[in-house]
Amino acid sequence: MTRAASWAILLLGITYFVLPLLGMVEFSLSMRRGEYSFDAYAAVLADPQFRQTFSYSVVMALLTIVFGILLVVPTAFWVRLKLPRLRPVVEFVTLLPLVIPAIVTVFGYIRLYNTSSWLPLTGTIFGTNLLLMFGYAMLSLPYMYRAVDTGLRTIDVATLTEAAQSLGAGWVTIIVKLILPNVLVAVLSGSFVTFAIVMGEFTMAALLNRPAFGPYLQLMGANKAYEPFALATIAFIITWACMGLIQLVTRFTKHDKAGR
Amino acid sequence: MTDLTSPPPKRRWHPSLTWLGLLPFALFILLFLVLPTMKIVIGAFQRADGSFTFENIAGLFTASILSSYWISIKISVASSAFGCLIGFLMAAAMVLGGLPRGIRSPLMTFSGVASNFAGVPLAFAFLATLGPLGLVTMFLRTEFGINLRAMGFNILSFWGLTITYLFFQIPLMILIITPALDGLKREWREAASCLGASGAQYWRIVALPILFPTILGTFALLFANAFGAVATAIALTGSSLNIVPIMLFAQIRGDVLGNPHLGYAMAFGMILVTGLANVVYIVLRIRSERWLK
Amino acid sequence: MSFLTISHLEKSFGVTRVVKDFNLDVEKGEFISLLGPSGCGKTTVLRMVAGFESPSAGNITIEGREVSSLKPNQRNIGMVFQAYALFPNLTVAQNVGFGLRVKGVPAREIAARVEEMLALIGLPELGDRYPFQLSGGQQQRVALARALAPKPQVLLLDEPLSALDAKVRVSLRNEIRAIQRELGITTIFVTHDQEEALSMSDRIVVMHQGVAEQVGSPFEIYNAPATRFVAGFVGTLNTLDAQVLDPATGRVKLGENELTLGRAVPPGEATLGLRPEMLRLGAHPGEAALTGTITELDFLGSVIRLRIDLGGQKLAVDLFNTTRQAPPKVGETVSLALNPADALVIGA
Ligand SMILES: Nc1ncnc2c1ncn2[C@@H]1O[C@H](COP(=O)(O)OP(=O)(O)O)[C@@H](O)[C@H]1O
Ligand SMILES: [Mg+2]
Secondary structure, eight states, X not given: OOHHHHHHHHHHHHHHHHHHHHHHHHHHTOOSTTSOOSHXXXXXXXXXXXXXXXXXXXXXXXXXXXXXXXXXXXXXXXXXHHOGGGHHHHHHHHHHHHHSOHHHHHHHHHHHSSTTSSSOGGGSHHHHHHHHHHHHHHHHHXXXXXXXXXXXXXXXXXXXXXXXXXXXOOHHHIIXXXXXXXXXXXXXXXXXXXXXXXHHOOHHHXXXXXXXXXXXXXXXXXXXXXHHHHHHHHHHHHHHHHHHHHHHHHHHHHHHHHHO | OOOTTSOHHHHHHHHHHHHHTTHHHHHHHIIIIIHHHHHHHHHTTBOTTSOBOSXXXXXXXXHHHHHHHHHHHHHHHHHHHHHHHHHHHHHHHHHHSOOOGGGHHHHXXXXXXXXXOOSHHHHHHHHHHHSTTOHHHHHHHHHHOOOTTTTTOOSSSHHHHHHHHHHHXXXXXXXXXHHHHHTSOHHHHHHHHHTTOOHHHHIIIIIHHHHHHHHHHHHHHHHHHHHTOOHHHHHHHTTSSXXXXXXXXXXXXXXXXXXXXXXXXXXXXXXXXXXXXXXXXXXXXXXXXXXXX | OOSEEEXXXXXXXXXXXXXXXXXXXXXTTOEEEEEOOTTSSHHHHHHHHHTXXXXXXXXXXXXXXXXXXXXXXXXXXXXXXXXXXXXXTSOHHHHHHHHHHHHTOOHHHHHHHHHHHHHHTTOTTOTTOXXXXXXXXXXXXXXHHHHHTTOOSEEEEESTTTTSOHHHHHHHHHHHHHXXXXXXXXXXXEESOHHHHHXXXXXXXXXXXXXXXXXXXXXXXXHSOSSHHHHHHSSOOEEEEEEEEETTTTEEEETTEEEEOSSOOOSXXXXXXXXGGGEEESOOTTSEEXXXXXXXXXXXXXXXXXXXXXXXXXXXXXXXXXXXXXXXXXXXXEEEEEOGGGOEEEOO
């Protein structure tokens, strides 16, 4: 491939990616006739529903992250340490949520955990929130698991554990004091991806009827002219921030390792 | 592992204790992935009273449902094929095209962002750009007198949705294929060249076969990604385009098909399609990787 | 006109000149080694011959034809890389047949040639294997067969043995040389291993910082190094500072000792180069004698290496290990004999 062709492909690609973002931002600034303004943003921020749904999603995201860490870190650690032969199987299972569409899974939840079932999660608000959090955790499982598993690969789990055990440390101590700090970067990366996924998620929240940010976005899109674009811009900035933070923590540890 | 000090009765307990460590994960997968999916699969073959039937599956074979599957598959194939192709070209330009190294890190970060920027906001971004009043639509009309709508382009269409989906499909391909392109050794290219091969021959006989499993896997992933995408489609088209996820969404919300178990069948169809795509991928991959351990 | 000529070849990457005024004439069928430390520009020269780098200046001709403007795939050159570089998705037979396949040679002819090449490298049964199923030595043989199958005019090898373990390295070294002789193919072999270069080559080019310091037969390079660098890089060499007492007869003073080289040397200070194996213990008629004290003794099996203090200057001496003679001891003062004609007088 010649250099000129490479530049051409790259520039065309960049144009494709920049134009929608430009259109989105331009629209979000066009609420006032004839000049650019932040009116749409002001309107959005003043909307109590925005604040409610946004904080609902933030809280859900944080809960999902905590649950995801509690589920994935011990599992990935255990598989590496005790059941290495099972690793391909577990890895395959964690990739399944990418293959089975979310709408199918949540449909299953609704039918399986309805009020007349053996585990009537959708009967209460708390139960539905819990169910939604499990759903979010399932959606982010592929990313969380891969991040943590890659993080564990860089440290010698077995040796570290043996060393700790010979010093009389219990399992909890081993995981909290030893494994976690070592996979902290991986866990952070997985957490940021999870955050971005939960903040933008629509299908599960909408079908479980929870007041999350995603359904609110869709509702605004159907009813307002400029606000949706301000919201989309905010959503984009959140995504960007999450990915930027991943870069930052990764780079941070790279330097850390080089310094050793 | 060979704990010689522990007494025999205790040792008998070891295997089950080891498996116990996997219990939370297994329980989570069972409750929130396997059982819900099973519920759908079984429900697809049940009447309301619970008796076994093929009626629901047969019910899928109506013109409107079949066409929704057909257009969903078309959009998914098109957006993953173009996504793979364009993503591949961009990654190849970046890795092999002699472009400055400095481009790489920002492009990879952006790919991470864009591949996660799906759903409702993405639909808004494209509405603002290619919608009836969008940036590009207006620009073309006022500056060049080109009327996209008159030319038959509509964002609420097969092509509109495909172009929109490419916004997350291309970056996903870039993210996956770049490490694979890095894995192509410079010596392979040089050896081929010394032996008289043209650039095209090198790609056809050596590079593409080596990359084939990765490309194929990415294609299967992108396909599932597009086939299951609900939010973008709903936010973009409302319910004006009959694709499977939108129909299923409406069915779950309000039983628009008038038969709750037809919803099971539709969902089962979705699992079948993405599952089949992945089986094809796995089979092709095994066949194409004889040269790997 | 030689078969392959390289004249006034230069290469710069940015501002650093990595190859400077490189000249070489290679005869048809000759085996030439480029020998030098890592980073001296050997690979760069080879890559310019192959066409992967374009020279900043200078010419390369093969059979009188200027090749600088030709792309690598038009040059008809075979190349073997350090890391084998076999195509992992093709079988051994497909790898060997690759060059013919892309030229559009009929399948039957390809099969015949592949069989011939696999027999030549001694792996006739491995045609259906994939590269990952072969050992390093086998892979490198296949790489050689692949390079040779299209009958190239010139064969280039870039450190083909350095990724292999020691035993395989020596046997493959001999095998490559035998195949090269049998086919009579003009070959340039890059290595940083002097033993490889000395044992395989018709002629050696010793390179240092992008410059060809000396071109000559292994015998010439070892026994008559042209520069201090060549003398020091090829083999072990004691360099000793001496005072010239009589430039005409070559009488010099080496610490406490005096010896007469029997040839003219420039007046003033001189640097003498003595190989460890040039010296013997004891006095021998007709040879110059040096006296010194043993400071160290290393037993290396067939050889005993002594470190001797010659009035302030260190000298390494190799003795053959024989059972007939008790080895000397550290601290002894010994007399060493040397044929003055062997001593090297090192210039710049
Ligand atoms: N593509 C390149 N860009 C910049 N410098 C290079 C390049 N290739 C080689 N060099 C430099 O040129 C010098 C000679 O390299 P090389 O020919 O590979 O040495 P050798 O093969 O003798 O070890 C080295 O200092 C190396 O760093
Ligand atoms: Mg080199």
